[in-house]
Amino acid sequence: MAQYQYTPLTEPNTIRLLHLFPNADESAPLEASFEVISLPSSSCSPSCSTSPPPDIPAFEALSYVWGSSPPSSSPTPNCTIRIYNHDHHQPSGNARDLPIPTSNLTTALRRFRHTSTPRLLWADAICINQCDLSERNAQVQIMADIFRAATTTLGWLGDGSADEQEALRKLVEIADAAPRYGAQARGPGPWRPGRFIADELDLESLTGDPAEIVAIAVQSGAEEVLGREWFGRLWIVQEVVLARRAMLCLGEAEVDWEVVEAVALLLYRAATRAKTETASLANSAPKGQRKWFRKRFEEAKAVKMAVKNAVDISVERQEQDLFRKPEGVDTSLLTTRSVLGVNSIHIQAFSQLTQRGVGSYSSGAMSLDRPQRFMSLLWELRHRHCGDDRDRIYATRSLVPWDMPLNVPVDYSRSVIEVYTSFTREVLDVGISDILLDKELDEAPSWVCEFRLSKLKGHDACPWRHPFFESGPSSVAKLGLQGVRWPVTDPSPRRIEILSSILDDIADVSYFPPRGLESRNDQLLHLRICLAERFSIFRLARFPDLDSDSSPTFEQMAEFALVVGLDANKYRSAVFKLAHFVVEGRKWIDTMAALAGRSVRQLWTFDAALMGPVSKEADDDVFSLFSRMMMGSTFFRTASGNVGFGPAMVSVEDKVARFTLLSTPTCVLRQVVGSNDHWLIGICYMQGFVDEPPRVHQWVSLV
Numbered sequence: 001m002a003q004y005q006y007t008p009l010t011e012p013n014t015i016r017l018l019h020l021f022p023n024a025d026e027s028a029p030l031e032a033s034f035e036v037i038s039l040p041s042s043s044c045s046p047s048c049s050t051s052p053p054p055d056i057p058a059f060e061a062l063s064y065v066w067g068s069s070p071p072s073s074s075p076t077p078n079c080t081i082r083i084y085n086h087d088h089h090q091p092s093g094n095a096r097d098l099p100i101p102t103s104n105l106t107t108a109l110r111r112f113r114h115t116s117t118p119r120l121l122w123a124d125a126i127c128i129n130q131c132d133l134s135e136r137n138a139q140v141q142i143m144a145d146i147f148r149a150a151t152t153t154l155g156w157l158g159d160g161s162a163d164e165q166e167a168l169r170k171l172v173e174i175a176d177a178a179p180r181y182g183a184q185a186r187g188p189g190p191w192r193p194g195r196f197i198a199d200e201l202d203l204e205s206l207t208g209d210p211a212e213i214v215a216i217a218v219q220s221g222a223e224e225v226l227g228r229e230w231f232g233r234l235w236i237v238q239e240v241v242l243a244r245r246a247m248l249c250l251g252e253a254e255v256d257w258e259v260v261e262a263v264a265l266l267l268y269r270a271a272t273r274a275k276t277e278t279a280s281l282a283n284s285a286p287k288g289q290r291k292w293f294r295k296r297f298e299e300a301k302a303v304k305m306a307v308k309n310a311v312d313i314s315v316e317r318q319e320q321d322l323f324r325k326p327e328g329v330d331t332s333l334l335t336t337r338s339v340l341g342v343n344s345i346h347i348q349a350f351s352q353l354t355q356r357g358v359g360s361y362s363s364g365a366m367s368l369d370r371p372q373r374f375m376s377l378l379w380e381l382r383h384r385h386c387g388d389d390r391d392r393i394y395a396t397r398s399l400v401p402w403d404m405p406l407n408v409p410v411d412y413s414r415s416v417i418e419v420y421t422s423f424t425r426e427v428l429d430v431g432i433s434d435i436l437l438d439k440e441l442d443e444a445p446s447w448v449c450e451f452r453l454s455k456l457k458g459h460d461a462c463p464w465r466h467p468f469f470e471s472g473p474s475s476v477a478k479l480g481l482q483g484v485r486w487p488v489t490d491p492s493p494r495r496i497e498i499l500s501s502i503l504d505d506i507a508d509v510s511y512f513p514p515r516g517l518e519s520r521n522d523q524l525l526h527l528r529i530c531l532a533e534r535f536s537i538f539r540l541a542r543f544p545d546l547d548s549d550s551s552p553t554f555e556q557m558a559e560f561a562l563v564v565g566l567d568a569n570k571y572r573s574a575v576f577k578l579a580h581f582v583v584e585g586r587k588w589i590d591t592m593a594a595l596a597g598r599s600v601r602q603l604w605t606f607d608a609a610l611m612g613p614v615s616k617e618a619d620d621d622v623f624s625l626f627s628r629m630m631m632g633s634t635f636f637r638t639a640s641g642n643v644g645f646g647p648a649m650v651s652v653e654d655k656v657a658r659f660t661l662l663s664t665p666t667c668v669l670r671q672v673v674g675s676n677d678h679w680l681i682g683i684c685y686m687q688g689f690v691d692e693p694p695r696v697h698q699w700v701s702l703v
Contacts, residue, residue: 003099007036019034155248157225171225174266271307272304497699529589572618656686
């Protein structure tokens, strides 16, 4: 039979719906017809309300895993659906076969086909002409509105075994039992914007034995169900978050999303508490019991990891009040570009909303940091899987706050780098300068933010975070974004100019441990050497007149501990442990020098103040430092005697600069040879940077 040819969608905001014809024979060929409808223009905005659009037929939207095949790939053999041209209720007229790109969708359509009545569905793989790039762009542009308009989103987890289907059904029993443990039986329970799941406050409300809840999850198979691939896909987030109602289906079994949500939150909280409790018992219990506690610890750890993706979706679904356009207030003037979406009109609108008590808006929803919250969300979603890296931007368009005027057109003809460049420019243009702090792209342009998961693993441009001096990037966007401009004489989107002050030159860079060391002994050896070199650089910067052969003192080592991220004030004995590793590392360096025929330095001796017992907490703190160091970072000294941490790409003669549109973080720049342009190497941390020279502001061109 001839292959079906799509009729182009010529009108804006139109979509195809699939009338799936009934058949009592499960093995019968799939048959259907298409109906073209128009979504109301009021629903075609990312900031629309959740009210169902009027005057369109009730339909259900499919949410499923495509699999390894991208949209443009060839269909799986023998996966076709027969499309009829006329009647939407029964097969009639001319028919053509339409290939279905993925076998998972074929199985889903067979599962959702009724036995006696047609079913109206929307599934992207066949309702969008995947071979028509312009149509694909337009349909992805309004995909959020499609899921908002659907009466139900059907989450297809796959065609599971009988035991797996029963495990999904048992989620209802677990949810019904949740009140016994101080949790909600359906949904997330009382919500507060910015709520932290499984934080100390949240865990206080949990009653009963958390290990018992974890055991139920393992025995019932709930852990495996909630850990299925579907929960970890990127597109799934918006599809569930925007759904008016969501149902999860595994084979013939199905449960409401509110059940899944209640169970996932309960298990996550219980596993967090059980993991904490069993961790200490696994080391302190009598030897005969430690193995049992370690097993319980591993079970709790596995359950927590398995349900994390489901919990993240639940959190995002509840916090959409922070993004959704409020009803009942004239917000027409809020489209003006402004710093972090805030201007006097915003404040007036928020005041009106507070006075009227419109919708479910709370003080958290009125907060003025929602654009920053969006960027945090975008960064958190990096670990999710998608077949096309451009979708790391496109799949989150619908989550942009209603008053954040980001222009993110969908265009699959552009490369990944072009999409990321355009998006970074847009984010800077609306006043969110923090995106420069997460610069990790190792391709030109250097200032563009990286979102590809494969590029973020062990990346040389990854910024180093100080564990207690700097919990994360902190910045302030200056009013009017006076610190960034686009060169008028150069229309290239790959170049921007940042108002900066050059602070210092990097004079010395330390060795850092090589990646991929599997042996624990090899790791410890390289970490000792690394610490010894960093201590030498630190002393040269802080005490330039000191003899390098003189043994370290407690005061020097305590200051070095603070620099590298050890809380020497809290754990004094951590300094003892650090000193031991530094001295051992220096011995190894001298041993290798002797083997190479080079001169050996004077042996260091321990100051009495550096000797003493090391507490378990201090020991743990030192080994957490090792974990951070193994991620790859450079320790450097500047020409003026400052020290700091930066990405592994940092090298001698790079420059330390500060952008005026950021409050405290400093950056590492590298001048392009034979040019006035610079590469942004990444963000660096400068410990105790008090000797900053007078600022001379200049426009620095970044490429």
